[in-house]
Amino acid sequence: MSDKQIGREIGQALGAHLTRRSLFALGGAAAVTGALAACGSNTGREPAATGGATGGGSGTTLNQWYHQYGEAGTQQAVEKYAAAYKDATVKVSWKPGDYDQSTAASLLTDAGPDVFEYGNGPTIDMIKGGQVVDLTDLIGDTKSDFNPSILERMTYDGKTYAIPQVVDMQLLVYRKSMLDKAGITPPQTIDELIDAAKKLTQGNVKGLFLGNDGGAGLMGGPMLWSAGLDYLTKDNQFGFDDPRAATALGKLREMWDAKVLLLGAPKDWFDPSALTAGLTAMQFTGLWTFPDLKKGLGDDFGVMAWPALDDQGKASVPVGAYGSCVSAKSKDVEAAKKFAKWLWIDQTAYQLDFATAYGFHIPSRTSLIGQASTLTSGQAAEAAKLATDVGHAQSPILWTPKCATAFGDAMNRIVKEGADPAGEIAKVKTVADAELKRVLA
Amino acid sequence: MLRDPAFRSSLVTFLAFAVFIVPTTFVISLGAALLVARTRVMQSFFRTVFFLPTACSYVVAALVWKMSIFSGIRSGLANAVLGWFGADSIPWLSLADPPWYWLVIVTARLWLQVGFYMILFLAGIQRISPTLYEAAAIDGAEGWKVFRHITLPQLRATSTAVLLLLLINAFQAFDEFYNILSTFGTYPPYARPPLVYLYYTALGSGQDFGHGSAGAVILTLIIAIVAVVQGRILRLGDRGD
Structure with a gap:
C-alpha cells in the first residue's frame, strides 16, 4: 500500500x-x-x-x-x-x-x-x-x-x-480551457463533480480520470473523507459502518455507470499523460506531475481538493x-x-x-x-x-495491509461489478475488526 | 486458509484457467504443427516465426498486451480495429463484467507458448515413419482417419509430455496475471491465481508467513494430486510407450 x-x-x-x-x-x-x-x-x-x-x-x-x-x-x-x-x-x-x-x-x-x-x-x-x-x-x-x-x-x-x-500529496487537477469551454466552474460537491464530468465527456475525451480501475484503488479514502468519515474512528474502531459511507462509495459506481470515467489509459493516474494528451478533462493525480503538466499544458491547468459529498462532508487531499x-x-x-x-x-x-x-x-x-x-x-x-x-x-497506522486488501477488494466489487456498498462494507468490517483485535491485543 | 473465501476463489480461478488453457494450447499447437509439417515451401520460415514468441519474456509480452494492444483508449490496437466497424472503445482490463480481461490474459499466454509446443509436436510428427502413411493410403484411409488412427496414436509420448508441461505451466500462472492486472500496489479480487494471492499475503507488506506457507502446502498437494491422476490416466511410464 x-x-x-x-x-x-x-x-x-x-x-x-x-x-x-x-x-x-x-x-x-x-x-x-x-x-x-x-x-x-x-x-x-x-x-x-x-x-x-x-x-x-x-x-x-x-x-x-x-x-x-x-x-x-x-x-x-x-x-x-x-x-x-x-x-x-x-x-x-x-x-x-x-x-x-x-x-x-x-x-x-x-x-x-x-x-x-x-x-x-x-x-x-x-x-x-x-x-x-x-x-x-x-x-x-x-x-x-x-x-x-x-x-x-x-x-x-x-x-x-x-x-x-x-x-x-494527491489532488484533483483539471484543464481550465476545457471547463471554460463547457461553461463549468470547478465543482464543489461530488454531485457537481459528476455533472461536470458528464458535460465534459465528448467523443474520445472523458470527463474524469481516477485510475484505470475507475478509482477502486485510489478513491476509497477520499470518498470516505468526503462523507466526513474515516477508516477508523478516533478511538480506533471501525470508522465507516454508516449509510453515508455506502452512499459515498456508491457515487463512484454512479460515475462508472455514467461512462464519464477514462478507463484503460496507457499510463495510470500517477502519470500526467492522460491529461496532457487530452484524453480526460480532469484527473486525480500527484503533485509530482506538476513539472510535466507545466511543460505539456503551460498554465492551462487548475488544482482543487477532492470535493465534499454534501454539507456534512469535507473536502480533502491525501498526503x-x-x-x-x-x-x-x-x-x-x-x-x-x-x-x-x-x-x-x-x-x-x-x-x-x-x-x-x-x-x-x-x-x-x-x-x-x-x-x-x-x-x-x-x-x-x-x-x-x-x-x-x-x-x-492516507490511512491510519492501525489499518493493516490485510484491512487494506479487504477494502481494496470491496472497492473493486462496488465500482466495477456494482455490488451493494453496504454489504461490502460489512465484509470489510469483519476483517478489520479481527485485525484491530489482533494488533491491539 | 481453506476457510478464507479469497483463497478458495483463487483456487477456482486457477483450476478454471488450467482447464481452459491446457486443451486450448494443446489443440492450437498441434494444429499449427500439422499445418507447418505439411507445408512444402518455407517450412523453416514458418517454424521460426511461430517459435519466436517463446523467446519473449512474459513480463514484456504482458506489458505490450496491457499498454499497447489492449489499452482502453481509441489508439489501442484492439480498439482501433473496433473503431473501423464503428464500435465504441472497450476498456478491456477495467471491466469486470463482461470479463474481457480473460481475453487479454489468454491471448497473451497463447501467443507466448503455442510456438514452443508446436515445435515439440513437429518433432514428434517428423519421427512418424512415412511407411505407416503409405500403408494407410493403400488401405484407402485419408484426412481425418489418418490423423485419428495414425498421427494421434503415434504422438502419444509427445502428447503426454506436452500435457504435463502445459499443466505445470498453467499452475505456475503468475507473470502475465500480475503484470497485466495489478495496478499500482493493488490487485483486483477476480482472476487472482493462488500464486498471486500468496504473493500478496506472504511476501507483500502483509508478511503473513504462516498463512503463506499453509497456502503453499495446499497448492503443492493439489499439484501432486493432479499430477498423479494425470499420470494414471495417461499411463505415464508404461512400457511400450
Whole structure:
C-alpha cells in the first residue's frame, strides 16, 4: 500500500517503474531472501557509497537504505549528505525493485539497514514486533513544526517511530480551457463533480480520470473523507459502518455507470499523460506531475481538493511521506538515532534541498515551506496550501495491509461489478475488526 | 486458509484457467504443427516465426498486451480495429463484467507458448515413419482417419509430455496475471491465481508467513494430486510407450 500511497518514485520516471515491476515479477525471490537482497545491493553499492563517504570519526559504520527515487540527482544528493556526517561512516544503499517488501523482510535478518526510509513510517507489525525503535525524543521540540497529520500517522501509543522526510500529496487537477469551454466552474460537491464530468465527456475525451480501475484503488479514502468519515474512528474502531459511507462509495459506481470515467489509459493516474494528451478533462493525480503538466499544458491547468459529498462532508487531499526509521537490529542503535536526528531534524538546508532540488515535493517541516522556491507561486502554491489546510494522511497506522486488501477488494466489487456498498462494507468490517483485535491485543 | 473465501476463489480461478488453457494450447499447437509439417515451401520460415514468441519474456509480452494492444483508449490496437466497424472503445482490463480481461490474459499466454509446443509436436510428427502413411493410403484411409488412427496414436509420448508441461505451466500462472492486472500496489479480487494471492499475503507488506506457507502446502498437494491422476490416466511410464 505505502508505495501506492506515495508513488513518488514513479512520479517522474515511469521507466524506473517498469524496471521495478519487471524486476520483482522476474526475481520475486529477492523479496523472500531479504538477506540475499541486502548482500546483493550492498556489494553493488559499496564502492560508490564508501567512495562518497568520508572516514568516520568513531569508526562506526551505519547502513542507510533508500528506495530508488525516479528523479535524477537524488542518489548523489543523499550520498553527499551521508558523506558530510562526521560521527560515523554512513553507507548509502539505493535499492531498486520492490523496496517495501524486501526491506520489511530484511528487518528480520542481520543483514538489514541501520537507518531506513519507509512509506508513511513503519507498519504496525514492525512496531509491535519491536523491529523499529522509538524516536520520540529525537523529534522533541520540533514536533510542532512537522505536518501534524503525517506525524500522527507515524505515531503509535504516543511514541513516534519515524521522522517525516518529505511530503507528497494527491489532488484533483483539471484543464481550465476545457471547463471554460463547457461553461463549468470547478465543482464543489461530488454531485457537481459528476455533472461536470458528464458535460465534459465528448467523443474520445472523458470527463474524469481516477485510475484505470475507475478509482477502486485510489478513491476509497477520499470518498470516505468526503462523507466526513474515516477508516477508523478516533478511538480506533471501525470508522465507516454508516449509510453515508455506502452512499459515498456508491457515487463512484454512479460515475462508472455514467461512462464519464477514462478507463484503460496507457499510463495510470500517477502519470500526467492522460491529461496532457487530452484524453480526460480532469484527473486525480500527484503533485509530482506538476513539472510535466507545466511543460505539456503551460498554465492551462487548475488544482482543487477532492470535493465534499454534501454539507456534512469535507473536502480533502491525501498526503503521505516517507519516514526515516531506525532498526532495532542495528549494531549501534544510539549512533543510528544520532545520524537520523542529524540529517532529518538538524540539517534543514539538506531537507530543503532534498524536497525541492530534484523532484517536486513539499518539505515536511512547515517552517521550510516558505523557503521552497518551487512552491511560492501558481498551482504549486495552491497545492501546498491544500496539503496544509485539508491534507489527510492516507490511512491510519492501525489499518493493516490485510484491512487494506479487504477494502481494496470491496472497492473493486462496488465500482466495477456494482455490488451493494453496504454489504461490502460489512465484509470489510469483519476483517478489520479481527485485525484491530489482533494488533491491539 | 481453506476457510478464507479469497483463497478458495483463487483456487477456482486457477483450476478454471488450467482447464481452459491446457486443451486450448494443446489443440492450437498441434494444429499449427500439422499445418507447418505439411507445408512444402518455407517450412523453416514458418517454424521460426511461430517459435519466436517463446523467446519473449512474459513480463514484456504482458506489458505490450496491457499498454499497447489492449489499452482502453481509441489508439489501442484492439480498439482501433473496433473503431473501423464503428464500435465504441472497450476498456478491456477495467471491466469486470463482461470479463474481457480473460481475453487479454489468454491471448497473451497463447501467443507466448503455442510456438514452443508446436515445435515439440513437429518433432514428434517428423519421427512418424512415412511407411505407416503409405500403408494407410493403400488401405484407402485419408484426412481425418489418418490423423485419428495414425498421427494421434503415434504422438502419444509427445502428447503426454506436452500435457504435463502445459499443466505445470498453467499452475505456475503468475507473470502475465500480475503484470497485466495489478495496478499500482493493488490487485483486483477476480482472476487472482493462488500464486498471486500468496504473493500478496506472504511476501507483500502483509508478511503473513504462516498463512503463506499453509497456502503453499495446499497448492503443492493439489499439484501432486493432479499430477498423479494425470499420470494414471495417461499411463505415464508404461512400457511400450
